[in-house]
């Protein structure tokens with residue numbers, strides 16, 4: 001077995017691991033261990049038969065000016081602002097996203113019932129809320145839940161909403177004040193209110209060698225290319241011996257850390273491969289996401305939206321993403337493409353891709369997003385087992401405890417799946433910078 005000794009060993013070369021590495025490598029001896037053959041984790045560009053896709057939908061949303069300056073600096077003029085426009089398609093009709101701010105798109109009676117109950121809830125003393133279902137009901141009222149929040153979230157989570165906790169994972173649902181919700185009844189095409197209006201996406205020149213969000217990774221990775229070991233799967237983390245064991249096509253290697261190990265790999269994976277073994281391992285659940293990358297010819301679907309939400313349970317996907325509105329050059333001449341997002345319970349049986357492909361095609365034809373069966377050129381699937389961490393009642397508390405235990409052994413948890421926390425790309429980057437400052441001090 002080959003042996004290495006470093007100051008810091010970083011597990012995973014996704015956006016978190018790479019961002020941390022760029023900060024630590026200036027003054028430390030580091031190594032980043034990545035099981036995949038390419039860096040970037042979820043932030044990868046996928047190139048299939050001349051079509052470009054993101055491994056999952058990726059828009060950068062900025063809330064911190066320093067992070068904004070830093071990441072915009074990396075991508076320069078390639079980076080373009082994009083407003084996350086989307087429709088919400090429900091059994092009651094179609095309206096704009098966010099649903100609760102655009103009730104005017106619903107039939108009059110349903111819209112009025114939604115508003116009346118929303119106001120009523122706002123003036124009702126909140127009960128002790130015990131789960132996600134109750135939180136939705138109390139925050140929005142029965143009608144909004146019936147029209148959108150319940151069917152959409154049932155489809156997304158694939159488990160009873162009453163089994164989910166109330167905090168820490170509600171990253172994309174907001175309560176707004178009553179005047180704002182009321183103004184959503186007025187017709188106003190120019191009004192775009194979103195929880196992430198400062199959003200950006202790379203749009204390089206036509207003919208560019210690479211497209212999509214993977215461009216950001218290419219820029220970030222440059223100063224740490226030498227330190228990233230690709231194709232090295234971490235199979236053991238021994239906190240007593242302060243060593244990490246990897247397996248690659250050439251065999252096993254041992255990486256010892258003098259200062260600390262920083263893990264950005266999914267926390268359930270880390271728990272499984274950690275030594276010494278602990279008796280009371282916490283079972284963490286996740287929803288995976290299957291991305292169908294759909295290559296098309298024929299009439300392009302006419303929409304200005306970046307994506308649409310579908311709450312109807314008979315439709316297999318929860319979102320359709322229109323790649324042409326992110327970047328018009330993501331498809332070859334006279335071609336176009338969309339992505340379908342399908343969530344699944346990671347603990348459930350594997351999805352049957354053949355059946356899934358048929359269902360997606362049927363749904364897209366019925367919705368008239370695609371005109372004819374022969375317009376489908378090809379569907380490529382990308383499967384991500386760790387996509388949406390499931391938070392049950394005691395999950396946050398358990399994760400905090402696990403994190404403290406690891407920290408005592410000089411193993412720091414970082415990143416969306418390492419920390420088991422809902423973090424966007426910009427937040428993941430910010431956390432990595434903070435962690436580097438903490439370690440360097």
Ligand SMILES: Cc1cc2nc3c(=O)[nH]c(=O)nc-3n(C[C@H](O)[C@H](O)[C@H](O)COP(=O)(O)OP(=O)(O)OC[C@H]3O[C@@H](n4cnc5c(N)ncnc54)[C@H](O)[C@@H]3O)c2cc1C
Pocket residue numbers: 011012013014015016017033034035036039040041042043056057058059060061232233234235264265266269289386387388414415416417418423424425426428
């Ligand atoms: C469906 C979806 C849509 C999203 N949309 C947006 C969006 O629009 N905007 C936004 O800002 N954010 C979005 N995000 C969040 C964003 O993708 C994440 O914040 C970010 O990619 C997390 O980076 P990470 O490095 O923490 O994790 P990851 O990207 O998961 O990186 C972890 C790395 O560890 C590696 N690894 C795992 N196990 C091992 C092992 N045993 N040994 C070695 N390596 C291992 C993996 O291969 C991977 O490279 C979205 C996420 C999802 C799931």
